[in-house]
Amino acid sequence: MMNAAFGVSSPSAEAKKAIRHPMTADPLLTGRMLSLGYHGRALIRDLSFEVRRGEILGVVGPNGSGKTTLLRTILGLLKPLEGTVERRADLTISYMPQRERIDTILPVTALEVVLMARSARAGALQRIRGEDRDACRSALARVGGQTLSDQLYRNLSGGQQQRVLLARAIAADSEMLILDEPTAGMDVASEAAMIGFLQELNQDLNLTVIIVTHLLPIVLNLASSVMLLGARRVLHGPVGEVFQETVLSELYGAPVHIGTVAGKRTLVVDRPGGRDV
Amino acid sequence: MFEQPFMRLALVASMATGAMLSMVGTYLVIRRVVFLGLVLASAATVGAAIAQVFAWPPELASIAATVATALGLGTIRSPRRISAESVMGWAYAAATAATVLILAGTAGADLDTLGLLYGNLLTVSKSHATGLVALAVVIGAVQIPFGRRFLLVTFDPEAASVAGVNAALWSLSLNLLIGVVAAAAVHEIGALLTFSVLTLAPAASLLASRSIRSTFAVSATLGVLLPCLGIAVSFYLDLPPGPAGVALLALCVPVASVIGRWRDTAPRPD
Numbered sequence: 001m002m003n004a005a006f007g008v009s010s011p012s013a014e015a016k017k018a019i020r021h022p023m024t025a026d027p028l029l030t031g032r033m034l035s036l037g038y039h040g041r042a043l044i045r046d047l048s049f050e051v052r053r054g055e056i057l058g059v060v061g062p063n064g065s066g067k068t069t070l071l072r073t074i075l076g077l078l079k080p081l082e083g084t085v086e087r088r089a090d091l092t093i094s095y096m097p098q099r100e101r102i103d104t105i106l107p108v109t110a111l112e113v114v115l116m117a118r119s120a121r122a123g124a125l126q127r128i129r130g131e132d133r134d135a136c137r138s139a140l141a142r143v144g145g146q147t148l149s150d151q152l153y154r155n156l157s158g159g160q161q162q163r164v165l166l167a168r169a170i171a172a173d174s175e176m177l178i179l180d181e182p183t184a185g186m187d188v189a190s191e192a193a194m195i196g197f198l199q200e201l202n203q204d205l206n207l208t209v210i211i212v213t214h215l216l217p218i219v220l221n222l223a224s225s226v227m228l229l230g231a232r233r234v235l236h237g238p239v240g241e242v243f244q245e246t247v248l249s250e251l252y253g254a255p256v257h258i259g260t261v262a263g264k265r266t267l268v269v270d271r272p273g274g275r276d277v
Numbered sequence: 278m279f280e281q282p283f284m285r286l287a288l289v290a291s292m293a294t295g296a297m298l299s300m301v302g303t304y305l306v307i308r309r310v311v312f313l314g315l316v317l318a319s320a321a322t323v324g325a326a327i328a329q330v331f332a333w334p335p336e337l338a339s340i341a342a343t344v345a346t347a348l349g350l351g352t353i354r355s356p357r358r359i360s361a362e363s364v365m366g367w368a369y370a371a372a373t374a375a376t377v378l379i380l381a382g383t384a385g386a387d388l389d390t391l392g393l394l395y396g397n398l399l400t401v402s403k404s405h406a407t408g409l410v411a412l413a414v415v416i417g418a419v420q421i422p423f424g425r426r427f428l429l430v431t432f433d434p435e436a437a438s439v440a441g442v443n444a445a446l447w448s449l450s451l452n453l454l455i456g457v458v459a460a461a462a463v464h465e466i467g468a469l470l471t472f473s474v475l476t477l478a479p480a481a482s483l484l485a486s487r488s489i490r491s492t493f494a495v496s497a498t499l500g501v502l503l504p505c506l507g508i509a510v511s512f513y514l515d516l517p518p519g520p521a522g523v524a525l526l527a528l529c530v531p532v533a534s535v536i537g538r539w540r541d542t543a544p545r546p547d
Contacts, residue, residue: 075435075438075439076438076439077435077438077439093439094439094440095435095436095439095440097433097435097436101433101435102432102433103307103309103432105306105307105309105483106307106428106431106432106489106492107483107486107487107488107489107491107492108432108489109488112489113432116428116429116432116433116436116437117440119425119426119429120429120436120437120440120441120442121440121441124422124423124426125422128425152487168436172440178439
């Protein structure tokens with residue numbers, strides 16, 4: 001069920017009606033011996049990884065560690081300096097960018113923003129059909145944005161804009177969802193609700209999720225695997241194996257403790273003054 | 278006023294260029310690259326100046342120069358240490374200087390040439406007016422099926438690319454479209470009025486509108502109406518028609534801003 005803090009009641013049965021992607025063992029995405037960076041300068045070297053269907057991969061690391069670079073490479077927006085990224089041939093990906101990357105000068109409604117997902121998938125000459133509108137309204141309803149439909153995107157709050165962008169990402173019915181700092185600017189209740197919602201999408205639709213975030217607790221509680229980008233190395237594996245206090249303390253330059261509060265795992269940094277987390 | 282054939286042709290040319298420029302200019306303003314309009318208009322004048330030297334058809338030379346500039350600005354990445362706006366500033370300054378220097382060294386560069394470069398609505402020929410109307414129809418015909426794609430790559434080019442749309446190609450096509458329209462318009466209505474319709478009509482529309490459709494509709498209405506009104510004003514007050522149209526467009530922006538603020542604060546029905 002949708003978390004009430006996300007600002008919604010439970011989505012209707014129709015809103016939840018979506019394609020469930022089948023389980024397969026083959027990787028959807030494979031990176032081989034990647035060197036990633038800009039202008040010939042590598043931020044990340046010799047990175048190899050696989051992303052399998054149904055996985056939730058959290059990509060975390062300090063500022064400047066190459067999270068966005070990795071994300072742009074996976075999305076095909078940036079060519080690797082070395083190595084290859086192989087996608088399964090028919091893999092469809094939806095991308096939810098950081099809210100700040102979207103210009104609000106255009107007077108579009110929330111529904112029109114979501115419709116762009118269907119418009120992008122359709123051919124250049126293909127018209128938007130009634131069923132596309134219905135699918136987009138359902139996507140908005142799934143994220144609790146049914147009342148936002150006719151409101152101008154630029155007039156929405158930051159959290160509401162995040163929801164609309166998430167609705168756009170899921171309206172495309174893609175197999176893989178890639179999110180860049182999806183909880184940026186959200187209050188804690190909305191953040192918790194977003195985590196719950198992503199878990200729900202993953203469980204209900206077997207959607208594969210890659211989430212890039214600064215916030216380690218999100219990955220601790222949401223992801224099945226993690227890619228931890230550091231200055232000298234990249235750690236990739238199950239969350240329980242990678243998120244060790246000693247590893248995190250070394251990475252962030254401050255003692256980091258992992259604990260549990262009210263059934264949720266969280267992190268505490270012992271003292272300020274370490275590297276920017 | 279419109280009993281004179283030249284006035285009727287001026288009206289037709291003004292309406293056709295106004296419709297085209299305000300339509301493609303809306304994308305320029307939405308993409309926050311209004312300076313590109315000025316650069317493309319300047320590129321058109323370089324083409325005309327080069328045509329003067331080699332006795333080439335000036336319209337074709339202008340379009341070629343503008344298309345080359347649009348392609349260049351669309352494909353060349355700006356250096357890391359300066360913004361894209363700075364690159365356009367460089368292109369504008371270089372194009373303007375090139376035009377003046379080429380004409381300074383060209384025998385026979387006289388007032389006719391200046392008219393060719395900077396346009397004069399009252400001297401538009403019938404064939405040129407017909408050509409402008411035909412071009413306006415083509416631009417409108419392109420906008421109907423492809424407008425959604427242009428908006429898509431304008432709103433969020435990265436997400437469009439991820440979804441499989443060739444955002445770079447669509448963006449380049451849009452620049453080319455703007456380039457062709459700007460080049461055609463500069464010859465007839467001048468660089469100043471071209472740039473003004475290209476940017477001020479859409480800017481005023483964006484300030485006052487609350488939907489995509491109304492943005493394009495209001496922009497086109499202002500782009501067609503105000504330069505025509507400029508012709509009428511110039512006729513009765515004995516003023517040059519181009520600057521009169523520009524003045525009306527410039528006045529329109531603060532008025533639209535007031536309307537936009539009023540609409541944002543006015544209570545809406547439930």
